[in-house]
Amino acid sequence: MDTLSYKTVSANKQTSGKKWLLVDAEGQTVGRLASKVAKLIRGKHKPSFTPHADCGDNVIVINAEKVSFSGTKLLDKEYVRYTGYPGGQRSLSAEVMLQKHPERLIEKAVKGMLPKNKLGRQLFGNLKVYVGGEHKQEAQKPEVINLDTFK
DSSP, X not given: OOGGGGOOOOOOTTTSOOOEEEEEOTTOBHHHHHHHHHHHHHTTTSTTXXXXXXXXXXXXXXXXXXXXXXXXXXXXXXXXXXXXXXXOEEEXXXXXXXXXXXXXXXXXXXXXXXXXXXXXXXXXXXEEEOSSSOOSOGGGOOEEEOTTTOO
């Protein structure tokens, strides 16, 4: 028996076959949307998933302002940041962030579900979030994904 035929082929960025995917966030719950988008960006839905390589797809999220929260998270959830100065801790409720910058809300949720290393920072660049139904990636001909049927 020839053992050379049993080599495991590991996918890399060049051989991954990246696609552009379009996701409509209208009516989706933020956490469930973010976990599915993070899975698409990471490439875990592909049979050629490789943990150490960027083999996921590029994802465009539209209608960011139309997401929903379950329970009372819209009022209770707070996003805390620190300016670096004494007494510089600032916080925004999810309700205020949804009104001012709804794209940041989705970006923060997805970024929290990616790896906390160089690969995670690189993968985060594969996410584009837009308020409204228009986006700037028409030239890439994105494929529409229905998250209700995606596992």
